[in-house]
Amino acid sequence: MIKFENVSFNYENGPDILKNINFTLAPGSYHFLSGPSGSGKTSLMSLLYLGHRPTSGRITMLSQDTKHMTREDFFSLRQKIGVVFQNYRLLNHLTAFDNVALPLRIQNKPEREIKSNVSELLDWVGLGDAQNSLPPTLSGGQQQRIAIARAVITRPKLLLADEPTGNLDSEMGYRLMRLFEQLNKMGTTTVIATHNQDIMERYKHSKLLLDNGSIYSNSKKDLLIKTIRDVY
Amino acid sequence: MSSIKRKNFKLGLDLFIKIIDIRFENMRSGYDLPLEKSPDTKFLLILVTLMVFLAVLSLSGSLALHDMSERWSSGLENKVTIEIPIETKDGHLLSQDTVKRETERLQIKLENHPFVKSAEILEDKDMGKLLDPWIGQDLLFSEVPLPGLIALEIKENAPTTLDDFRIDLAEMSSYANLEDHQEWLSELIRFAGILQSLSLIISVIIIGTTITAIIAAVRARMAIHKKEIELLHLIGAPDIYIAKQFRRHMSIIAFKGAILGTFLGLVSVFILMIFSQLIDSPLIPSLEISFISFLMILAFPLFFPAITSVTAYQTVLRSLKDML
Structure with a gap:
């Protein structure tokens, strides 16, 4: 279980990037995280992968109080x-x-x-012939597939991907989304930060919307709160 | 019986091969961090080589002085010299004949004394050799009055003490003086000890300088590869995993430097040893290093990588504490 309780975050006493965030992700759940540029998606992801500590509030990761x-x-x-870093x-x-x-x-x-595991996975993501290539000699899409393979090779309990299909053609993008689906079915809690509406509509998973440092789920109550805030 | 032994041996061999196999399977070359590409690797190698070279010279000097002091002490152990001076205690000069007669008479008496193992008169030729460094080889013994000298070797389990022997000697000859070498020997050994301590201090400074250089090099590498280290942390690499990579990298550089430095140092020491033996002067002792001292120097290629390993490892662990 992942739980954020009244979590706020800022960089070195700057303005709050994330404000009083509260949400719970059940084990084995799948979520899309979206929001406009600068809404704090990358900061939220960074708190999720423990790259930073929150300025205030409490984070429980995989049932451990951080x-x-x-x-x-x-x-x-x-x-x-x-x-999968951006x-x-x-x-x-x-x-x-x-x-x-x-x-x-x-x-x-x-x-x-x-x-055996790495070779198999690299074959699967279409990089079987590029195993010995250095990243700078590969295209953006190929580098992205290496990053995805590195993220999933250990069959993690939590998978976080920041725009994982951004540089991929649609066929490879969907292929990798199927990989994420399979991992999720095996129990991996998955959070995908994306702008891609097609993917979000194709895969009917919970959506977390970040806007101006606050988070809203796709529940009717949350959407109503967001609309009221937008109006006033 | 022999078939059981053969079977056990085969099982043991199989197990050994399996262990080696697993060990090599888990080994791989290279690092997760691009440490080998650090720009100052060559500089560090040269620095370690020079430090080890100096340490070999310094330690060789210290060990040679130690061995030399031992040789002096053991060479003069149980040995004293008796002098019949050319001048009596009340200022009268003795003739060369008197000195010679008195010396020969005393030598006969000494040979029968229970304290004495052997008593030999130093001939003019031997005294000439001793005086050679100060007054040259042109000494005319007939023109220069020389004292009579008797080299005594004392019995190992002599029934009397040196003080008792002094009393007996005074009875045997009113002219004789006993010189047990202790005064000048202790001065010489003290001087050698000071030089030895100086060599050791220099060795400690060299080791300290090497440790400081290693710390600086590790910190510089950590600053250069900060992003890569952060990534390893984010993937879940504990501090120990990162520290081990630095330890291995730095130890290999130190090992190469130590091998090279020890080799150059030993070559220099051997050249100095050969030169010191070519100089035929009793004032300049020949440089000699015992086998144990030589083995101590040969341990440098293990010692320097060992201190480098510990230094690099601890430096990385301490620096990583500040990173999340």
Whole structure:
């Protein structure tokens, strides 16, 4: 379970990017996170993958209260979270294979297991021939697929993806969305930050709307609150 | 019986191969961080090489001085010298013949003393060698009055003490003086000890400088690769995982530097040893290093990577504490 209680966040005493956020994500649930540019999607994702601590409020991640976690707890919790960063954040000196293998190596998996799992996944995302290529020699779409493969290779309990289909053609985009669906069916809680209306309409999942640092779900009550706020 | 032994051996061998196999399977080359591409790697290698080179010279000096002091002490152990001076205590000069006669008479008496193992008169030729560094080889013994010298070797389990022997000596000859070398030997050994301490202080400074350089290099690398380290943290890499990568990288540089520095240092020491043996002067002792001292120097290629390993590891762990 993931729970945000009265969470606010700002960067170095600047204005609040996220204001008094409250929501709960049930284990194995699937959500789309959308909102206009600058609404705080990336900041919210960063709190979800424990890249930052909230300025105030309480975050419970995978049933662990992050306020009372030790440094070691943070690392072991992060190993259960797969993240597709908006700018991919690949290590440019490592091959596609080594980038995808990174989370498994951090978890000290045997090299034999790493070889078979990574090769299989890279084949699946259409990068079987580019295993030994360095990210700078690949296209944006290929780099994005490496980032996605790295996020899902460990079958995480929570998958966070920031615009995961932004640089992909529609066929590959839908293919990867099916991969996320499959992972979700296996119990992975999934949060996809996207602007892509087609994808949100095609896959009928819960929608979280971020607007001006506040969050609204697609429930009628929340939408009414948002409309009233927009008017006044 | 032998078939059981063969079977056990085969099982053991299989297990060993399996362990090695697993070990190698889990090994891989390269790092998750681009440490090998750091611009100052060559500089660090040269620095470690120079530091180890200096440490080899410094430690060799210290060990050689230690060995030399030991040789001096053990060389003069159970040995004293008796002098028949050319001048009596009340200022009268003795003739060369008197000195010679008195020396020979005393030597015969000494040989029969229970304290003495052997008593040998130092011939003019031997004294000439001793005086050679100060007054040259052109000494005419007939023109320069020289004292009579008797080199005594004391029995290991002598029934009397040196103080008792002094009393006996005074009875045997009113002219004789006993020189047990302790005064100048202790001065010499003290001087050697000071030089030895200085060498050790220099060694400590060298090690301290190396540690400081390693800390600076690790911090510089951490600053350069901050984004990559952050990413590893976000994927769930604990501090230890990152610290191990730095430790391995820095230890390899230190190992290469230590091998090179030790080799260059030993070559220099051997050249110095050969030169010191070519100089035929009793004032300049030959430089010698014992086998144990040599082994201590050979441990440098392990010692320097070891301190580098600990330094790099601890530096990374301390610096990472400030990162989320």
